Amino acid sequence: MVSLDREVGIAPAEKPSRKERERQQHRQAILSTALRLFAEKGFLNVSMQEIAAAAEFATGTLYNFFSSKEDLFFELLDATAEESLGMVLSALDGPGDERHRLSLFIHLHTRVIREHGAAFRLYIMESRGRCLPGPRVEAKKKEIDRRIVTQLAGVIASGIDKGLFHNIDPVIAARCLFASLELFVLAAIENPQAVDLDADLKKIETVFFRGLLKPSGERRDE
Amino acid sequence: MVSLDREVGIAPAEKPSRKERERQQHRQAILSTALRLFAEKGFLNVSMQEIAAAAEFATGTLYNFFSSKEDLFFELLDATAEESLGMVLSALDGPGDERHRLSLFIHLHTRVIREHGAAFRLYIMESRGRCLPGPRVEAKKKEIDRRIVTQLAGVIASGIDKGLFHNIDPVIAARCLFASLELFVLAAIENPQAVDLDADLKKIETVFFRGLLKPSGERRDE
DNA sequence: CATTGAAATGAATGATCGTTCATAATATGA
C-alpha cells in the first residue's frame, strides 16, 4: 500500500518509510553487484544464482525486485547509459567552436571510463554479437548510438556550414569517429595498464582533423 | 586407416578412395550448414541438434567429424577468415602508390561481403562481447585483427616516408580505419537493401584522406 | 503477547543443450 506512492507518483512530500528505504537499498545492492558481475563476465556467463549469492540474497529475492534476468539487465543498461550519455553529450552542446567541442568530446572519454568503466564495458561488450538478452536491450543500444551519432553529426555539419570543416558527409564522419573511439575505449578498459588512452585519443584527434593525405602543395618535405 | 593419410600428410599422390571422398563431402555439408546457421543466429543460438537436423544427419554423426561444438566453429572461422583475409591483404601488397592501395583496400570490402558475406558476419559478430566459444577462437580473432592492422599500418607508414601522407601515427590511423570499415560492413550485412555500401565507402575514404579540418589558408569559402 | 503481512528464502521444476554410447545400418572383401 505504501509503496504505491512510487508507482502512482503522488505524495513525494512525505519521506519514504524506513522499510521503503531499506527496500531501495537492497535493490541498489543487487544492481551494483549485478553490474560488477555482468561487466566482468558478460550477461550470459552470470547466473541469477551467482548474482544472488554475491549480493548475499536468496535466488528468489531477486524476483521481488526484477521480473526477469533481462529486466535486471535492462534496468542496469538504461541507468548507466543515460548517466554516461549526459556526460559526453554535454561536451557537444557546450561553448566553443566546433573544433573545440569535438576535441573535448574525444578527450572526455578518458574521464567517462575512469568514472563509469564497468558501465561502459557493459554497454559496449554486451551490445554486439548475437548474444543479447533481448530486443529491448538491442533497441536501447541502437537508440543510444543514434543519439550520439546524431549529435556528433550535428556539430560536424555546423562546422562545415561555418567553413571550418571540409564538406564531407557529417553522418559518415560521425560514425567513423564513433567506431574508432569505441575500439580504443574498449582496448583501454580491457587492458588499462598497457594502454595510454590519453595519448591515443590525441592521435585519433589528429587523424580525424588532418586526414591522411597531404594537400598537393606540401608534398615534398618529410 | 586410410584416413590417416590426411593426418600424417604422406602419399597425397594417390587419389583418395570413394569412401574418403564421401566422408569429405559429408564434412563439407556439415560445415556449410553450420556456417549458414551460425551466421544467421550466432554461435550460442544454434544447437548441435539443430545443425544436425538441418544438415540431415544425426546428432552423434557430427561428433565423428568434429570433437566439439567449439571445434566445429573454430574450423569454420579459420577457413573462412583465411580466405577473406587473403583477398583484402592482397590489395595492400599490390601495385600502385600508397594512396591507391588504401583506396583499393577500402573499396574491396564490397566484393568481400558479396562473396563471403556469411563468413564476414561470423567473423565480426562472434568475435565481440563475452559470448565467445572459447579462448582459441578469441586468439584467432586477435591474430586476424593484428595482421590486418599491421599490414595497413605498414602501407600508411610507407606513405608517410614518401611524403605522401601526413606524419601521423600509422597504427592509430590503421585502427581507426579498421574500426570504421567494420562498422559499415556490419551495417551493410545486416540491412543490405537499405545501405549503399559503395557510396559509404567512398565517403569514408574522403573522411580519412582529407580529414575534417580545412587548412587554415582555405577557411572562408563554402 | 498474538496477529499480520510484506519480504526473504532456497529447494524444486522444467527446459535447453553439449556430449556419449550402445545399437543399427551399410559397405567391404573373402
Next chain:
DNA sequence: TCATATTATGAACGATCATTCATTTCAATG
C-alpha cells in the same frame, strides 16, 4: 553368403540455469 569394419543413429545423460512457490522470518501493530 558371411564375417568384419566403418559409419550413422538418436535416445539418454548430466550439467546449467531461469524461474517458481510453499514456507519461514520478522518487524510492526493491536
